[in-house]
Amino acid sequence: MPVDARRFALTPKLITVLREGYGVDRLRRDAVAGLTVAIVALPLAMALAIASGASPDKGLATAVVAGFLISALGGSRVQVGGPTGAFVVVVFNVIAQHGYDGLVLATLTAGLMLIAAGYAKLGSLIRYIPHPVITGFTAGIAVIIASSQVKDFLGLSIDKLPADFIAKWQAYFSALGSVQWEALVLGVASFLLILALRRSAPRLPGFLIAVIAASFVATLLQLPVETIGSRFPDLPTGLPAPSLPDISWAKLQAVMPSAFTIAFLAGIEALLSAVVADGMIGSRHRSNQELVGQGVANMASALFGGLPATGALARTATNIKAGALTPVAGMLHAIFLLLFMLLASGLMAYVPLAALAAILFVVAWGMSEHERFMRLLRMPGGDRALLLLTFALTVLVDLTVAIGVGVTLASLLFMMRMSRTVAIAGGLDELSGDMEDEREDVGQRDGLPRGVEVFRIEGPLFFGVADELLDILRRVGPTPKAVILRMRRVPLLDASGAAALEQIVTQACAAGTHIIFSGTQAQPLDMLRRHSLGLNGRQVTHRASFTEALQLAAAIADPSTDPKGSTLS
Template identity: 45%
Template sequence: MSKFIPKLWTTLRDYNREQFLADVTAGIIVAIIALPLSIALGIASGVTPEMRLWTAIIAGFFISAFGGSRVLIGGPTGAFMVIVYGIVVQYGLDGLIIATIMAGIILIVMGVLGLGSLIKFIPYPITTGFTSGIALVIFSTQINDFFGLNLSEIPSEFIEKWGAYIRHFSQLSLSTTFVGILALIVAILWPKFNKKIPGSLIALVVTTLLVQVFHLEVMTVGAKFGELSRAMPMPHLPVVSIERLKELMKPAFTIAVLGAIESLLACVVSDGMIGGRHRSNMELVAQGIANIASGIMGGIPATGAIARTAANVKNGGRTPVAGIVHAAVLFLIVMIFMPYAQLIPLSSLAAVLMIVAYNMSEWREFAALLQAPKSDVAVLLMTFSLTVLIDLVAAIEVGIILAAFLFVKRMADAADVSILLTDRFEDEETEPLQKMEKDVVVYELNGPFFFGAADKFVEALRDFREDYRVLILRMRHVPIMDVTAFNALLRLEKRCRTHHVKLMISGVQAQPYKMMSKNGFVQRIGETYFYETIHEAKAGARAWMAQNEQTRDEHFLQYLKEQTAH
C-alpha cells in the first residue's frame, strides 16, 4: 500500500533545518510567481480574481499535503482556462463548482483503481497537439484586452472570434496597447537582470504605477469587477439534482482527465529534474481531494503546474513543504495586498497570459514533430486542429482513437506470415538441416499475433495444399496472441483435421501457450506435438510419418489376412 502514502509523510522522516530553509525560500518565490498568473487566469476564465487566488491557496495546500510527488506545485493553470470559461458560459458559476467537485470524485476513483500509470499510454503527438492548441486559444482570448477593443460580446468559436477582432480592430485604444506592449517588454527583459523575482510581477507593478501616476485611460481589474474582497470564502454547495449531475458529467470528466494528464506530466518532468519517482495513484487521489475542497470553498479546478513546479525545483524545493509554504504565502498576500490588485490594467494581465501561451505552445517540439512519420504528424495536426476549432474533449478522443488505429496498422504491418521452403533453417542451436520432406510444410509467424495480423495469417493459408501430411507452425517470434488470432488458429486446426494433416507447433511462447491451454487447444492437438525448436518439430514430423506409415502397413496386412481367410 506504499503507493497510497503521501510523499510528505515519507520526506519528513529525514527532514532537517537546511532543507526547511530551502523549501521556505522556494515556496516564497513560487507564491510570487503564482500571484499574477492566478489573477490573470481568473479574469480570462470568466471568474473573479479572488476565485483563482483562493483556488491556488486551497488546492495548492491539499495537493502538496497529500500528493505523490516531492516537488509538484498545484493550482489553477492555463490549460483549464478554456474549459472553465466554456463551463461558466454554459452552466454558470454553480455549474462550474458542481463539475469541479464531481471531477474531484472521479480523480479519486481513478487513483484508487490504479489508473495513474495510464499516462504512459497517451502518445506524445497528442499531448503536444492539445497543449499547443490550448496555447493558441489562450493567446486569441487576450486580443480584446491587450488592444482595448472593448468588445462586450466575443464569439466563443475560434474563427468567428478572430473575425470579430478584425472587424473592430479600428477601435483599438493606443494607451491600452502601449501599456500592454510595455508589460510584454518588461516581462521578457526582466529575467536578464534578475531571475529570482518573476518578470510578470515586475511588469504588473510597473504598468500599474504608470497608469495611476499618469492617469491613463486604461481598463483596470477594479473597473471591470469592482472592489476585490479579501474575505476568506465559506463552504458552499449549490443546489444539486439528478438532471444537473447528468448534464455536468461530461464537463466533470473533461476536468478530471485533463487534470490527471497535466498533473502526471508535471510529475514526470519534475522526476527528471530531481532524479525522483512520484506515486502516480496517490497523486490522482490528492488531485481529487484538492478539487473537492476547492469546489466546496467556491473555487475552480486545479492541477499540477509544470512552470511553477520547475521554478520550485530550481530554487531548492525538494519536499512538499515548499508547496505548503507557497499556499501560506499566497494567503498572506491576499490578506494584505488584495485591494491593490484592482488597480492592475487588464492589458498588462493580457500580456502576462500571452507569455504563458507562448511558453505553453512548445512550438519547437511542434515543429520537430512535423518531421516525424506521417501517421504521427496526422495525430499531431488532428489533435491541434480539433483543440482550436472544436474543443479539448473531441481533440483527445479523436487523437487517441486515431493513434490507436495507426498503432494497430503498424503492428499489423510488422507482423509476418511466411512459408519456409529454404534449404536450411538459421538457428544457432544445430547444424543446418536438409530440405524438408515434400510431405511437410512449415509456416512461420513473426510479431504479435492479434486481430490486426489475423487476416494475414488467413491469407497465407490460401496456399495450403491439402496433400501435405504434416504442417508445422513455427511461433518462436510471437510474444502475444489475442482471441481473434486464436480463432484463426482454431480454423487452421479444423482444416488440418478435415484433410488428415497433422498440426505441430514449435517455439510457442508463454502467453500464446497459456491461451491455447486455457481454451483446450493444447489437449486438442496433443501436448506431445508442441516442440521447443523447429528441429525437434521436424524430427517429430519424421517420427509421426514413420509411425503412421507403419500403422497403415499393419492395417493393410491385417486386411489381406482377413481377405485370405475368407
Template identity: 45%
Template sequence: SGASPEAGLYTAILAGFTAAVLGGSATQVTGPTGAFVVIVYGIIAKHGLDGLITATLLAGIILLIMGLLKLGSVIRYVPFPITVGFTAGIAVTIFTGQLNDFFGFGIAKMPAEFVEKVMVYAENLNKFSWQNFAIGAAALLIILVWPKINRQIPGSLVAIIVTTVFVQLMGWPVATIGSRFANLSGGFPPLRFPNINLDTLRQLIQPAITIAILGGIESLLSAVVADGMANTRHDSSQELIGQGAANIVSSLFGGLPATGAIARTAANIRSGAISPIAAVVHSVTVLLITVLFLPYAKLIPMAALAAILITVSRNMVEVNEIKKLLKAPKTDRLLLLTTFTLTVVFDLVVAIEVGIVMAAIFFMKQMADAALIKEHSVTDKTALDSVAVYRLNGPFFFAAAESLIQSIDHEVVEKEAIILEMQRVPAIDATAVNVLEKLAKKCREHNTRLFFVHLQPQPAEVLRQAGYMEELGEEFFVTELPEALEACSDLVN
C-alpha cells in the same frame, strides 16, 4: 461561467494549497481553468450554485477514489506526439485568448471557440487601443529583457509593478482588474456543507463524473507538461488524490471545480519553481491579495497580465521536439498535427480522445503488419516442397489474426502440411483462437496436417483451456522445427 470572481479566487487559494500539499507533482499549480467554463455554466443554469457546489464535492470524492485505486498511471499510455501536439495547441489557445486585453479591443463577451474568437477580433480591429497595446508591449519587453539583468526576481512581477505605477501616474484609460471586475470584494467565505440526498445524487452524479474525468485528465496532462519543462517526474495516482481533496475543500467553501492549470503551472516553472512550496506561496499570495491588498490588485492593467500569459504560451511550445516529430514516421506526424488542430479548434478532451484512438489504430496496424513472416526456405534438407513454414512475430491478436488466414489460405489447398513457428509470440487472444480453429477445420477438410512449434506459456495455456490442443492432437504441438519437419516427412512418406 455564471459564477462570481470571488469564487474563482477562493478556488485558487483553497484548492491550490490543498493540491500543492497532497498532490504528486512538484511544480503543478491548481485552480479554476477555462476548460470548466461550459460545464460550470450548464450546472448553474440547471441546478443553481448549490448544485455546482454539490457536483464539485462529488467530483472530488470520485477523483480521490481513482487515486486510491492507482488509476493515475493510465496517463503513461499517452504517446509523445500527442503530448507535444496538445501542449502546442494549448499555447495557441492561451495566446489568442489574450489578444483582447493586449490590444485593448474591449470586447465584453469573448466566444470560447477559436474560429469564432478570430472572427470577433477581425470585426473589432477598429477598436484598437494604443494605450493598452503600449502597456502590454512594455510589459512584454520587461519580461523578456529582465532575466538578463536579475534572475532572482521574476520578470513578470517587475512588469506588473512598473506598468501599474506608470498607468496610475499617467492616468491612462486602460482596462484594469478593477474596471473588469467592478464588484470584486475581499474577505473569506464561511464553511458550508451541501445538502445531499438520493434525489440530488441522481441529478448531479453525471455532471460530477464529467468534472472528475475532465479534471483528472487535465491535471495529469498538465503534470506531464510540467515534467517536460522542469525535468521532474510526477506521481500520477498521488496527484489524483491531491486533486480530489482540492475539489472537496473548494466545494466546502463555495468554490469552483479545480484542476491542474497548465498556463499557471508553466508560468510557475518559468519563474524558477522547483518544489510544491512555490504553489503554496502562490495560494498564500492570492489569499493576502484577496483579504488585504485587493484595492491595490484592482489597479493592475489587464494588458500586463495578457503579456505574461503570451510569454507563457510562447515558452510552452516545444519547437525542437516539433521539428524532430515532423521528421518522424508519417503516423507520428499525423498524431502531432491532428492533436494540435483539435486542441485549438475544439478542446483538450476531444483532442486527447481522438489522438488516443488514432494511436491505438496505428499501433494495431503496425503490429498486424509485423505479425507474419513466411519462411521460404529452411536449413533442414529433409523438408519437402509440400510443407509450408510460417513464423509468427509479436502478440497474435485480433488485428493480426485475419491476416494469417489471408496468407495461408491457398497453402491449405496446395500443401500437405503447414507449420506455424510461434517462438516469438508471447500472447494470443480469443480472436486468434477463433481464427486458428477455422484454420484447423479447413486443414481437416483438405487433409492437410497443421503443426505448432515452440508455443510460449500464455498461448499454450489459452489453446489448452479452449480445448484446441485436445481437438487437434497433442502430437501436433512440438518444441523444435526439425522435429516438426521430420514428422511431416514421415506423414508424406
C-alpha cells in the same frame, strides 16, 4: 506487488519527508521558496481565472486550496499546483454551456476520477500518450489562450465575446475601430518588461513586477483602461465557505465529458511536471499517489468554488530553483497566497486587464513548445499528421474531441506499425537461419515430408494481423495432412489472434488437417488454453521444439513413421 510496496506507492511524499526528519534549515529554505513561488503565482492565478471566464478570486482560491493539498498529499517532493493554462479552454466552455455551478460539479467529478485512477494504478499510463498528441493539443491550447486575450490587450469594445475560435477572430476584426491605445501601450510595455526581466534578471518575479508597474502607471496617469476593479467591483476577501453544488443525474450526465477532459488534463500535466521535477532534483515521484493527491485537491477546490487544478511546471521549476527541498514549500506557497488575499485584496482592483493579458501571452508562448512542435513536423508522415490533426481539432473543434481522436488515431497508427513487424513465413527454404536453435534445422532443409506444411510466425499476434494470418494460411495449395505453426517468436497473443488460430483449427479439422504448435511461449500458450487450444486433442497438438513437431507431422502424414518427442503441457 507485496502489500507493503503497494502502501508505499500510495504514501504522500510529505509523510516520507517527515519520517526522514525535518529541521529548521529545511524549513527556512522551503519558506524562501514558497514565498518566491507565491509572488509568481499571485498575478498568474488571477490572469488564468479571468481568461477562463471566472473572477480573479476564483483563481486565487484554487491556488490556495488545491495548491496546499497537491503538495501535502501528492507523490512529488517539490510539485507546486494550482490553476494552469491547460484548463482555460475547458473551463471557459463549461461555464458558457452549464454555468459556474456546472463547472464546480465537473471539477468535483474529475477529482473522483483522479482518485480512482490513482488507486487503479493508472499513473504509469502517462508514458503511453504519444508526444505528437500531447504537443498538438498543448500548442492548440496555447493558441486559444492567446486568442482569448486579444480583447483586453487591445482594449476592444465587444459586449459578448464568442467562444468559437473563428467567430472570436471575426468579432476582433469587426471591432478593430474601437482599439484603446492606452490599453495597447500598457499591454505592450508590460509584455516587453516581462521579456526583458526574463533575459536580464531571471530570478526576479517578472509577472508581479509588470503588474505592479502597470497598475502604478495606470493609476498615476489616470488612464481610462479596464481594471480588475472595474470589471469585478465586488470581489470577496478571503476564502468562501465550502459548499456542495446542485447535483442531479441530468446535470451530471451533461458535464461528464468535460469532467473526463479535466481529469485527463490534470493527470497528464501533473505527471509530466513531476517527471521534469525528478530530473531537476534527482528524485523519483510516486505517480499513483500524485493522481490521488490531484483528485483530493480538485474536489476540495470545487467545494470552495474554485477552478480545476493540476501540477504547474513553471511554478514547480521556480520552486526548485528557489531552493525547495520538500512538499512544505508548496504548502507554504499556498499559505502566503492566502495572506496576500486577506491583506492586499484591495490593491488587486487597480491591476489593468491589459497587463494580465500580456502575462497570458507569455504563458501561451511557453505552453506552445514551438521548438518541439517544429521538430515533430520533421518526423514521418504519420506522426506529422497526428500532430497537426490534434492541433487543428483543439483550436477549431473541441479539446475533448481532439484528445479522443488523437489518442485513437495514435493507437491505430501504432497497431498498423506493429502489424508490419509481424512476419509469417512458410516452407523450409524460408525457415533457414531463423531464430530457433540452429540444431533444429540441421538435416531438415532437404525438404518437408509429403503432406506437411510449416509456417513460422514472428512478432506479436494481435487483431491487427489476425486477418493476414488467415489469408496466408488459406493460400496453402493441396490440403496437407499436418500443419506446423512455429510460435517460438510470438511474444504476445491477444483474443483476436487466438480467435484467428481457433478459426484455423476449425477449418483444419473440417478438412482433415492436424495442427501442431511448436515452441509456444507462456503468454500465448495461456491464451490458447483459454480458447480450448492448449490441450492436445481436437486435432491440435503442442510440441516443445520444431524437431519434435516435425517428427510428429511426418508420422501423421505417413503412419508408418514412429513419432518421438515430448509434449508441451
